[in-house]
Amino acid sequence: MSHSAFHYVDGVLHVEGVSAASLAEQFGTPLYVYSRDALTRAYHAYADACAGRRATVHVAVKANSNLAVLNVFARMGAGFDIVSSGELARVLAAGGKAENTVFSGVGKSAAEMREALEAGVKCFNVESIPELHALNEVAKSLGKKAPVSLRVNPDVDAKTHPYISTGLKSNKFGVAFKDARATYAQAHEMANLDVIGIDCHIGSQITEVSPYLDALDKLLELVEQIEADGMSIRHVDVGGGLGITYDDETPPDIGEFVKTLLDHIEKRGHGQREVYFEPGRSLVGNAGVLLTRIEFLKPGEEKNFAIVDAAMNDLARPAMYEAFHRIVPVVKRDEKAHKYDVVGPVCESGDWLGRDRELAIAPGDLLAICSAGAYGFVMSSNYNTRPRAAEIMVDGERARLVREREEVTQLFAGESILPD
Numbered sequence: 001m002s003h004s005a006f007h008y009v010d011g012v013l014h015v016e017g018v019s020a021a022s023l024a025e026q027f028g029t030p031l032y033v034y035s036r037d038a039l040t041r042a043y044h045a046y047a048d049a050c051a052g053r054r055a056t057v058h059v060a061v062k063a064n065s066n067l068a069v070l071n072v073f074a075r076m077g078a079g080f081d082i083v084s085s086g087e088l089a090r091v092l093a094a095g096g097k098a099e100n101t102v103f104s105g106v107g108k109s110a111a112e113m114r115e116a117l118e119a120g121v122k123c124f125n126v127e128s129i130p131e132l133h134a135l136n137e138v139a140k141s142l143g144k145k146a147p148v149s150l151r152v153n154p155d156v157d158a159k160t161h162p163y164i165s166t167g168l169k170s171n172k173f174g175v176a177f178k179d180a181r182a183t184y185a186q187a188h189e190m191a192n193l194d195v196i197g198i199d200c201h202i203g204s205q206i207t208e209v210s211p212y213l214d215a216l217d218k219l220l221e222l223v224e225q226i227e228a229d230g231m232s233i234r235h236v237d238v239g240g241g242l243g244i245t246y247d248d249e250t251p252p253d254i255g256e257f258v259k260t261l262l263d264h265i266e267k268r269g270h271g272q273r274e275v276y277f278e279p280g281r282s283l284v285g286n287a288g289v290l291l292t293r294i295e296f297l298k299p300g301e302e303k304n305f306a307i308v309d310a311a312m313n314d315l316a317r318p319a320m321y322e323a324f325h326r327i328v329p330v331v332k333r334d335e336k337a338h339k340y341d342v343v344g345p346v347c348e349s350g351d352w353l354g355r356d357r358e359l360a361i362a363p364g365d366l367l368a369i370c371s372a373g374a375y376g377f378v379m380s381s382n383y384n385t386r387p388r389a390a391e392i393m394v395d396g397e398r399a400r401l402v403r404e405r406e407e408v409t410q411l412f413a414g415e416s417i418l419p420d
């Protein structure tokens with residue numbers, strides 16, 4: 001967790017100047033709580049390291065797309081990385097600009113391409129030859145030229161969980177490295193495309209710099225070949241993926257990471273190009289917690305269970321990736337701790353949030369599931385007809401509801417029964 005935003009005062013967890021216990025009382029649980037200060041600090045770590053260099057930050061919207069979160073970044077001048085036209089709509093609603101937005105994703109529809117072209121996005125990160133053709137057609141129908149970058153798959157091992165590794169040959173993402181030069185040549189021939197950049201995104205929760213440097217070396221080698229073929233590559237987009245500390249991981253410091261990459265690019269003689277970063281997790285992950293209340297304690301022969309009111313539908317990462325999130329009491333107790341599996345009420349054995357956790361707790365207590373700001377609320381669902389949680393943004397001494405808790409009637413408002 002960001003060092004100052006989440007801390008205990010007299011044994012009670014606080015988010016900036018606000019007690020997490022009072023937030024749970026006021027807004028109910030499960031409850032996502034974000035710190036504006038933690039978001040701001042993480043963004044500044046990137047932006048400050050980019051200052052004075054030809055480098056810009058594009059916030060990966062999919063990690064946390066709450067309008068208030070996006071707006072905090074937009075106010076600081078951030079660009080955005082989107083993967084759907086829905087995310088484009090969110091960026092615009094949150095005060096972001098299309099001309100600072102790059103459009104990533106392996107399966108953009110023609111309708112999405114049209115919307116993004118009409119809005120005037122900065123670049124389409126294209127992942128295949130069929131997508132190049134489709135984009136060229138859409139641009140032609142609008143009498144426009146689409147700015148494009150090819151997402152190249154550099155075939156490097158990001159040394160992360162297989163589900164969140166994206167830069168290997170076996171992944172569905174990007175144009176294979178060996179085909180990239182020829183694919184650029186094809187793009188160059190298409191009248192309604194304007195080739196302006198190159199990009200990659202090798203995975204997520206990456207805790208070492210070396211995979212990035214390996215990927216960069218391959219990309220820059222390719223850039224030299226492409227320019228020899230008569231195209232001009234104005235920007236190099238290194239993607240996102242920098243990891244955070246969930247448990248005992250030691251990812252590089254954001255500022256160090258940015259400087260290392262920028263220095264590497266300069267040293268390789270490519271300092272004239274603009275560098276794009278697309279961070280998601282490292283901006284928002286440790287800026288949010290999920291508050292939940294203990295419904296029951298259920299001792300068992302092999303395991304003790306703490307059954308809480310948050311579940312896999314609220315935070316999917318443990319069920320999906322066996323991801324670890326620290327779980328801490330909101331109000332500390334002096335009693336002896338026992339070992340619990342922290343589980344939700346959903347009818348799935350995969351519905352767990354933490355395993356074998358030493359906790360001193362009683363029914364009715366509040367727990368905070370840490371590092372829940374990235375891929376938390378955005379992946380939540382209504383499985384078991386559970387309304388999605390409310391979201392709160394704390395700003396100093398103030399807390400604001402930035403998304404209302406869903407009502408059950410909303411969940412089936414679009415459904416209907418047969419007339420006869």
Ligand SMILES: *Cc1c(COP(=O)(O)O)cnc(C)c1O
Nearest residue numbers: 060104204240241278279280281
């Ligand atoms: C998911 C994604 C990101 C953000 O990844 P993080 O691991 O959250 O930093 C950036 N770029 C692209 C293309 C992505 O798909």
